[in-house]
Amino acid sequence: MLRSLSRKFLTNNRQFSVSSALNQNVKTAVLMLNMGGPQNKDQVHDYLLRIMTDRDMIQMPFQSKIGPWIAERRTPEVQKKYQEIGGGSPILKWTETQGELMCKELDKISPESAPHKHYVGFRYVNPFTENTLEQIEKDKPERLVIFSQYPQYSCATSGSSFNSIFTHYKKNKFPSDIKFSVIDRWGSHPLLIKTFADRIKEELSKFVPTKRNDVVIMFTAHSLPLKTVNRGDAYPSEIGASVELVMRELNYSNPHCLVWQSKVGLLPWLEPSTDDALKGFVKQGKKNFILVPIAFVNEHIETLHELDIEYCEELAEEIGVEEIRRAAAPNDHPLFIQALSQIVVEHLKSDRRVNPKFLMRCPKCVNSKCGHSKNWYSQVCSQ
Template sequence: MASKTSILSKRALQLTSRRPTTQICYRESLRRAGMATVAPPVTQDSTSKRGPTAMVFMNMGGPATTDEVGDFLSRLFSDGDLIPLGRLQNYLGPLIARRRTPKIQKQYADIGGGSPIRKWSEYQCEEMCKILDQISPETAPHKPYVAFRYANPLTEHMYEQMFKDGFGQGKGGRAVAFTQYPQYSCSTTGSSLNELWKWRNRLEGKRASGEMHPPGSITWSVIDRWQTHPGLVEAFAQNIEAQLKTYPEERRNNAVILFSAHSLPMSVVNRGDPYPAEVAATVNAVMARLGFSNPYRLCWQSQVGPSAWLGAQTSDTVREYVARGQTDLVLVPIAFTSDHIETLYEIDQEVMHEDAQNNPGVKRAESLNGSPVFIQALADIAKAHLDSGMSCSRQMGLRCQGCKSERCLESKRFFAGEQAYTSNFVM
């Protein structure tokens, strides 16, 4: 009998392969022109009772060309939710960005001249929406959008596109902010939601109309974490198993699996950020799915600046193990849902070539990217959320123990308060 996973994979492939030829040409021409895919105007589907629904993938983003690196870094280092620099954030952030721009431009040049994160984000969202149209017709049509925190398409650009497509501005409609960080952190998902809340208020909330929830504004709900979803776990496990099979059978079970996630400043960790625990939960779930077949460790990457960050660092871990003679290592980017500079440059070039000294036993599991199992998981998560009638998880409403941010408080209040309106979309 075929496994449940293989059936899901075939189903995802079947559903995601249905695309009219004209639509392919239209989207391809937009991609070649360097433009985001434009969603058609919103129309009520005759089979839909609660649609249309905007599905918004949130992520940090990445510069599409080396010319965009400076602006990308300036936004990144100016974000106090991600890199807290205190009262001088607005001065120090752009200054650090300018100093680092030439170095980071070279790194992007080395991986092809830009980040592939936009390509993968748009692809994953579009394919997920096709599946949702099939498995959740009552909320169809599902319109794909991408909102990046530091690169195009920025949150405000996404919001303006939604207006053009018929959402909000007196027309109402439902939108789901779907974080593409499986594990919640105030520095990542929290920052993206704070930005969404800011632009919502500027464009159709209190600052725009004088009302907190004016008639005909967009109703938002949030998928704020999904760190142990079975589909996510299965997608990671399959990629790890595929890489383990490349080792000789007598060495396979002794290869060390190194899960690598983006690190955080210890000031953020000590404030009570849930990210380290949620990453560890993903790691444990994946290893349980693998039957704890191999020794493993969780390590952290991408430390910036002289302040203390969560460790041990991935680069140090690989260097130490190789020096001890443990040269069969499988690196797994456990907090990333697609390739970008942290996988293609930091892991593939710096860690594997420099820290591992090009040792052939040091390998990396493929990123999730276009995995049908992963895209099916995204659709399953989205459908469960749409069916639940919840505006966000219970966890999201709870602030970190040491949180003093009024922006974070108001953002959480807003999205939790959307519950009163989200329930109108559940029958």
């Protein structure tokens, strides 16, 4: 039923280059950080290998040996999934589109900081953040805004991307002529909330009126190991805050819940899982659902395959769901582009170049790199 939805968000495998948009007079650079995704199946193994050996993302015993083994073992399965959604991840395409539209809007509403130029920095696949930083330095902007594209902060995702910038400048000369600043989280921004609410309304309108008020809105986010949560990671509470604000925007029109997807491995993670929650609700007599990827700002394998194919098609048929729809990610929704633009403008106009919360470590942090990284950001964002 939703395979056509998946196809709608994919285009031909266009290749983008950070240096392709030539601009010799960049005043404000906006570096959009994200995990990234393989653009073709040949990139899958190295992508998984980088994830499984990144101790900022995952910590496990004997990681230098177990990580490569897991990557090797999972590569064929993950390659097959990418093949089923068109051959590769559309996350680069969407990020480029979002960045172009954001900067076009920024040039209009903030001429004093124009011209603006977006750059993409991925953690585990091209364009890598460290390579993008080199390109930014060549373009010589006056200001660099490091803009996390994870709306809700987690040490495993946002933290790893920010730590990679710190690691890069431990090995390379810092560009003291560029003013650095950080946008680390924005999951409660009003226009982001309105975007998600609008996406939900789009799907609710497709249910017949007699069913509409009984549709269960299931907000789904990438899960996290409980040992990470127990160290004090802010992610679950920030996800919960986003959910609450979206439901307030919807005037609490429907029953709703927060569930978690994409668990990897055998250790305990946040629950209930999205698939277990669907099974449980069907047993209780609920038969109509909307899945909302509340932590993702663009389509990628966890929306196009896990949600659309594994849950909305295969699982829904297996357990007897009557009707299930999936709210689109923000993608290029006009409200979302306004959100990105306003977040950057508000940041540029603020005297605060880094969020004090970002400079805190989790109360039970075990990663010494985080302490060094946060001290470094405190210094460079005050120069």
